[in-house]
Amino acid sequence: MTEWNQYKGDPQHSGLRRDLEGPARVTEAWTADLAGPPGSPVCDRDTVYVGTARGNCYALEIATGRRRWVVETTTATDATPVITRDRLYVGTGDGTISALDPATGEAVWEAELSGALESDLVLSNGRLCAGHADGLTALEAETGTELWTHETESAVAGTPAVADGRDVDRRGSTQTPLSEPDETASLEDDRLSEPDQRWIDERVFAGTADGTVVALEAETGEAVWTAPTGGAVATGPTVAADRVYVADDAGTMLALDAATGQSWFTYEIRGGFTTSPTVLAAAETTFVGATDGYCHVTDTTVGRRKLRGWLFSRKGVELDGPVRSSPVVVGDVCCVGDATGSLYGIAVDDAEPIWHVTLADAVSGTPAVAPGHLFVGSDDERLTCLEWDADEPVR
8 A cells, every 4th residue: 555554654664755745835724623632643545544542533534624434432542543445453542453444434353452552553464463561462454363472571662663674675875965975884785785684574673661672573473682772662663774763762762783683873862752763764864853852863874963053963953842743754855743733844855944834732643644635633632634735846
């Protein structure tokens, strides 16, 4: 599917739609009132789906915001759902996973996890994975049958990511206007060519509340490697170009080798990270939000700051409050929101803000992307659709 069908758009949590024309500016198309603050939405060709902290799951028309249906539950449904052509997968806070008919909202099957749901859902290769208080569970997407459960010492933190080593692009990155020549780039390419650094299967990558990243075989749930972090992983890992990027609430971002768990670099700040990294591997650029109100911009080689000031390097783009949504990139524009309700569009090539809109309350969850549309939730129990003219140049 080319739609934004799960958290950050795909199982790797790339947060990227570089194939679309990014917004030079945005205007409000519609706003839908919900029962409870929404989580992160997902969408297919004509419908956007979103759950709320109060327990409702909505299907809304992309064009108008008109409600197609609503399913009411007794516990929170603000975990990001997964939409396919035939099913909508929804998780509730008590650990119930449901497959719904996306046309009507009627239940097809239900499955119970062994603990409370702690993550959004992720779907890859017919397996639906969920993180919970006891660990990770994979279900057969067709039937809801449990395939495996991997127990962890503490609850899963953030959303698991899934990637297949056979699909990973291991080619060297290209330089961009934000980049500076780096002598370690050739060393990086040499390292990726070593046979023992390859991985040739599908893996699930997850963070835990006690500060651990674990890599599992997707087919069996067997552990491949574990690596320590400085704190609980914020909203889950991102997999890009043979690396697993994780940012934690203690202020450390790690780039780990997806094959071995070995650390490539660390990037540390004062405060804590609040989002998962969004990685433009070819541009050697990473965007990640934090409590200090910055969308931090680093390179992907050694984790240094990429932005240059008059005298010193700059840590990133300053927003109006702590960052609340993981950055998403549409075309050449990075979109990110904060706790004040501000949503910024930032040019990818030089990391300069090009537009800004203010919602009535704090941004909640991570926006979903469709051609010419951005769907953003806010704490005032609304989902807002922003639109733009794809023919208008960004600069």
